[in-house]
Amino acid sequence: MNPVSDAGEALEFSNVTFRLPSAVALLSNLNLAVARGETLILLGRSGSGKTTTLRLINRLLEPSEGEIFIAGRAARDWNPIQLRRGIGYVIQDAGLFPHWSVERNVALVPHLENWEPERIRARVKEMLDLVGLPPADFALRKPSELSGGQRQRVGVARALAADPPILLMDEPFGALDPVTRAELQREFRSLAARLKKTIVFVTHDVREALFLGTKIALLSQGRLVNIYSPEEFLRAAEPEARAFAASLQMANGEEAR
Amino acid sequence: MSWFDFLVRNRDEVLARTVEHIGLVAAAMAIALAIGLPLGVALVRRRNLQRWVLGIANVVQTIPSLALFGFLIPVPWIGGVGASTAIVALALYALLPILRNTCTGIMGVDAAVVESARAMGMTPRQVLWQVELPLAAPVLLAGIRVATVISIGVTTIAAAIGAGGLGVFIFRGVAMVNNKVILAGAIPAALLAVFADFALGLVQRRLASR
Numbered sequence: 216m217n218p219v220s221d222a223g224e225a226l227e228f229s230n231v232t233f234r235l236p237s238a239v240a241l242l243s244n245l246n247l248a249v250a251r252g253e254t255l256i257l258l259g260r261s262g263s264g265k266t267t268t269l270r271l272i273n274r275l276l277e278p279s280e281g282e283i284f285i286a287g288r289a290a291r292d293w294n295p296i297q298l299r300r301g302i303g304y305v306i307q308d309a310g311l312f313p314h315w316s317v318e319r320n321v322a323l324v325p326h327l328e329n330w331e332p333e334r335i336r337a338r339v340k341e342m343l344d345l346v347g348l349p350p351a352d353f354a355l356r357k358p359s360e361l362s363g364g365q366r367q368r369v370g371v372a373r374a375l376a377a378d379p380p381i382l383l384m385d386e387p388f389g390a391l392d393p394v395t396r397a398e399l400q401r402e403f404r405s406l407a408a409r410l411k412k413t414i415v416f417v418t419h420d421v422r423e424a425l426f427l428g429t430k431i432a433l434l435s436q437g438r439l440v441n442i443y444s445p446e447e448f449l450r451a452a453e454p455e456a457r458a459f460a461a462s463l464q465m466a467n468g469e470e471a472r
Numbered sequence: 473m474s475w476f477d478f479l480v481r482n483r484d485e486v487l488a489r490t491v492e493h494i495g496l497v498a499a500a501m502a503i504a505l506a507i508g509l510p511l512g513v514a515l516v517r518r519r520n521l522q523r524w525v526l527g528i529a530n531v532v533q534t535i536p537s538l539a540l541f542g543f544l545i546p547v548p549w550i551g552g553v554g555a556s557t558a559i560v561a562l563a564l565y566a567l568l569p570i571l572r573n574t575c576t577g578i579m580g581v582d583a584a585v586v587e588s589a590r591a592m593g594m595t596p597r598q599v600l601w602q603v604e605l606p607l608a609a610p611v612l613l614a615g616i617r618v619a620t621v622i623s624i625g626v627t628t629i630a631a632a633i634g635a636g637g638l639g640v641f642i643f644r645g646v647a648m649v650n651n652k653v654i655l656a657g658a659i660p661a662a663l664l665a666v667f668a669d670f671a672l673g674l675v676q677r678r679l680a681s682r
Contacts, residue, residue, distance in 0.1 A: 308584045309584075310584040
């Protein structure tokens, strides 16, 4: 029961609609495929349906219509608990467990999967090294004893601990100061290239989208505008894409002055 | 003869009544916890029902304790004169703070933390036991602390329906118009409440500082 299989796309949305009980549609007729090893950015303004899309993948939400396929298999056929253990998840405030040490936080999924204690310990060390937090200094700290950037690193280490083939990230660097954010973005990009995970990454920051994405899916008011490569995005004709591109030029213009 | 001399001279009975008093409180708290904690957990995600149940528990709380003891006497099974009726009434009083704090404690746990727990593949039971309850523990304990202190006080009235406890001295003293006898019941009861409050406060602070 591992979401890796040789067949098909890593992830696919087929005509997916999600409605609230009040019948308001947060997402309409989404069709989207993510190839294995790709970093797909879900870009859009607040309320465009990015986070909803993400939460449909690990079944925190269930689609009202349509079907989502994970490793070629319908999401609704997966046991949600098993599915989630095979999908890493990182959110803006990291969502670390404040009553657990860094070590225990990172060990979460291996622990749930009943790994041998020795193997868990070794894996936690490896993960902390991977995200640049020396285990000797950080393993026993509580989340309250970390900076925002360090917490986010632990969040990434926790998500990667059981080596899931898919990683979901919801504005993971959104709450960080710009210098720390740039640092984490750089490190994350090289990490993503090395680990070859399928990543779905939500952001409203167009620079981040261009820097990290291999593909960019632009969402607006619950609909997919289009999917672009980073190069295509800047030359796109759609007004929603141009608005994002224009915001980028404005920022660049201010820097030049 | 001062009240203190009276206390010393009657230490055997004071001790026996104190033990009786603690027994009533402990039995009532055990029942209130056995009902209140699971019920509180069950009500967390049922907002409408929660309002109703907390409302009813609130009304129970407003019934004067002497009246509640009286009301329960004719009730079959639990009623009658004696300790069992008193324990039921005390448990009813202790229920509200336990219920309320269980609900508010769990609802107060950071939503991002609970979402992470679910998204990482914890089962609902694991989320409850490993995340929600430990993080809500200080608030839960605050409720237990309030309930215990209230119970120790209200238990003095249980003597009115023949349940025993330190209230025996108080009622006897009132009947005899003798303050020394009243104080022989009131002072140990007050000390008991202060001690319970202090001890549970210590535990609560330790949980909160984790």
